[in-house]
Every structure is written in structure tokens, then in C-alpha cells.
Amino acid sequence: MKFTDSPVIDLKIKDKTLSLQQDNGSFHVGTSVWPCSLVLSKFLDRWTPQSTNLTTTTPNPYSTLLSFQNRRAIELGTGCGVTGMALYLLGLTDIVLTDIHPVMPALKHNLKRNKQVLGKMLKTAILYWSNVDQINGVSPAFDFVIAADVVYIEESVGPLVKAMEMLVKDDGVVLLGYQVRSPEADKLFWEICGEVFVIEKVPKEDLHPEYCYEETDVFIFKKKKKNL
Numbered sequence: 300m301k302f303t304d305s306p307v308i309d310l311k312i313k314d315k316t317l318s319l320q321q322d323n324g325s326f327h328v329g330t331s332v333w334p335c336s337l338v339l340s341k342f343l344d345r346w347t348p349q350s351t352n353l354t355t356t357t358p359n360p361y362s363t364l365l366s367f368q369n370r371r372a373i374e375l376g377t378g379c380g381v382t383g384m385a386l387y388l389l390g391l392t393d394i395v396l397t398d399i400h401p402v403m404p405a406l407k408h409n410l411k412r413n414k415q416v417l418g419k420m421l422k423t424a425i426l427y428w429s430n431v432d433q434i435n436g437v438s439p440a441f442d443f444v445i446a447a448d449v450v451y452i453e454e455s456v457g458p459l460v461k462a463m464e465m466l467v468k469d470d471g472v473v474l475l476g477y478q479v480r481s482p483e484a485d486k487l488f489w490e491i492c493g494e495v496f497v498i499e500k501v502p503k504e505d506l507h508p509e510y511c512y513e514e515t516d517v518f519i520f521k522k523k524k525k526n527l
């Protein structure tokens with residue numbers, strides 16, 4: 300189920316290389332790097348305007364969506380922190396990376412490991428999706444909520460979607476790297492998300508060609524307008 304058993308994964312974002320150290324022997328899934336986070340990161344790398352790997356003649360359907368000036372972001376279930384770090388390198392510098400308490404050492408280790416590339420230690424917070432005080436403690440709402448490979452336990456689906464709803468601005472977006480991990484969690488997730496969000500699936504051809512797998516997708520959620 301894990302992407303690779305190699306303890307170190309390198310990921311090129313713009314002209315920089317992130318180096319992630321996994322602890323594959325750990326009991327906690329967040330100490331490994333999962334494929335959805337790489338697919339989402341490289342999708343963002345491909346389309347974020349000013350990305351050096353995009354020629355100016357290429358039309359960019361995501362240029363408005365991925366405009367990061369004066370925007371705030373939060374990552375849920377960040378694990379080793381790869382997608383949050385990638386977004387930071389792509390220009391979204393007001394970002395907080397969150398996860399459960401036991402994953403914090405692996406996250407902080409990786410932030411330290413990449414401190415030179417990033418230029419500073421990024422902000423982190425302990426945030427359990429069911430903990431409303433922790434959600435309010437990170438000062439919502441955010442322009443971007445990002446998450447990768449976070450849907451695998453049926454009981455966590457309700458709190459996860461609620462946390463996304465509370466954290467994202469009415470005109471903000473959720474960017475999700477997704478893979479089916481549990482049929483039950485998958486079914487419930489899309490049921491609840493369908494009530495709260497308008498859901499757009501990124502076409503496979505828009506993913507980064509080297510980080511595009513049959514089973515992995517990127518989704519863009521926008522909050523449904525409330526009927527007044």
C-alpha cells in the first residue's frame with residue numbers, strides 16, 4: 300500500500316528539491332509519504348503560474364485557481380509534510396501544516412531537514428479533525444484547504460468533511476489528492492461531500508505526466524452556495 304520502501308524520497312518542485320525521510324517501521328501512517336501527496340504536489344507544480352517548467356505559450360486552465368498572492372492555506376493530515384512544503388515553494392507562504400500529535404516528530408524532522416530549501420521552519424499545529432477547539436485555534440477560514448490520502452477510516456469521514464467545511468472560506472477551495480483505501484470510507488466520503496461541496500475531478504491528462512497513476516486522482520471542491 301505504501302509508495303516505496305525507500306526511507307528517503309526526493310521531489311523536485313520548481314527549481315528546488317525536497318527530501319523526505321520516511322519512518323516505514325512506525326505504527327503511524329503519517330510517518331510515510333503516500334502517492335497522493337506526490338501526485339497533488341506535482342499537479343500544483345505543473346500549473347501554478349510563474350512555475351519555471353511551464354512555457355508562456357501553454358494555456359493554463361488553472362491560473363486563476365492557483366493564484367496564491369495574499370492567500371492562506373492549511374494542510375490536513377500532512378504526515379511528513381510534502382504537499383504543504385511544495386505549496387510553500389510554489390508561493391503560498393502563509394500555510395500551516397497539521398496532523399495528530401504522534402506524527403509531529405516526523406513532520407518536524409522533515410521540516411528541519413528541508414529548512415535550507417524552504418528558507419525557514421514552516422508553521423505546524425496539532426489538529427484532530429473532530430476537535431472543534433483545535434479547528435478554531437488555527438483561525439479559519441482559509442483560501443485553500445489541502446489534503447492527500449486522508450480517506451481510509453469510515454469513522455473519520457464525517458469529522459474530516461466537517462473540518463474541511465469549517466476551515467475553508469465560502470469562496471475558497473479544497474484541493475484533494477485521493478485514492479480509494481476503504482470501500483466503506485470511500486462511499487460515505489463522496490455521499491457527505493456531495494451535500495457540502497461542488498466537486499470537480501481534474502482530468503488525468505492535467506496531472507503531471509511523471510506523477511500520474513491509474514488509482515490516484517486530484518479533486519477540487521468548492522462550497523455549495525447556501526440558499527438564503
Ligand SMILES: C[S@@+](CC[C@H](N)C(=O)[O-])C[C@H]1O[C@@H](n2cnc3c(N)ncnc32)[C@H](O)[C@@H]1O
Pocket residue numbers: 327328329330331332333334335336337375376377378379380381398399402426427428429446447448449455
Ligand atoms: C495515509 S496518511 C497521508 C499522509 C500525507 N498526507 C501523505 O499523503 O503522505 C493519512 C494522514 O492523516 C492523518 N489523520 C488520520 N486521521 C486523522 C484525524 N482524525 N485527525 C487528523 N489527522 C488524521 C494521519 O495521521 C496521517 O498523517
